[in-house]
């Protein structure tokens with residue numbers, strides 16, 4: 001059975017080229033302010049890693065325990081979260097000191113507010129528009145490539161990510177469920193027409209020829225901070241087929257993952273023989289339930305994540321270190 005969420009947008013290199021052209025036309029820029037206060041202009045530049053929380057390297061014992069668990073597994077289910085993408089330069093929500101919640105009062109939009117209030121949609125899309133050129137160009141890091149390689153050689157039976165940044169797709173993972181959707185696709189809430197996020201960017205530019213704004217801070221979904229004053233005059237293009245409301249094809253806060261996708265992942269849990277969580281605090285139930293299910297089915301649970309997680313008590317192995325350091329040290 002194919003995953004209902006296999007991404008279908010164009011090859012990454014073509015995507016990157018188109019984005020660069022759009023960025024050049026619009027001259028977008030986002031300044032990201034890390035916790036120590038230095039500002040980086042991120043348009044058209046390589047951004048230094050700034051959003052990985054402090055941690056100590058993994059010990060030999062910890063690596064040996066994880067190595068043993070991974071070696072024994074023949075059908076490994078992997079579940080990843082925002083902590084995996086911090087090493088690509090994308091902040092997470094909850095990490096101490098460096099996560100979005102620690103650095104900013106900016107909070108994700110609630111789904112019902114987006115649905116019911118035109119001014120919330122206007123602000124959301126203005127911010128998303130300014131953040132997109134930078135957000136869309138983030139690249140996979142060593143952990144994304146490790147999982148892609150583990151899939152290629154048959155170690156990983158399925159990968160579930162809570163991230164909407166498409167970095168697993170860019171790294172080449174195919175047996176993939178994007179649990180919370182992808183910021184690279186846009187859907188109409190009335191007729192369900194879908195377009196790529198690039199098409200949406202072009203539409204926005206065509207309907208906002210004079211509008212300009214820049215911002216500080218970026219969220220894990222590409223959102224940035226703008227004032228209400230900056231948002232004034234921004235036009236949100238409606239669905240080009242029916243005139244309906246459009247939104248990125250991501251699960252907003254306050255909304256639920258579709259039942260068919262949840263059941264699909266439960267099936268992947270059932271057919272796996274172990275589960276590895278990488279870069280997630282599992283605070284959100286939508287991911288935690290799968291670890292809980294694996295634990296109930298007496299499958300070994302391994303967690304690699306900096307800081308406490310909701311499933312620490314369920315884990316056979318827990319390593320409190322950078323995903324890249326740990327995963328690149330495992331041989332299969």
Ligand SMILES: [Zn+2]
Pocket residue numbers: 188189190191192193239240241242243244
């Ligand atoms: Zn429509």
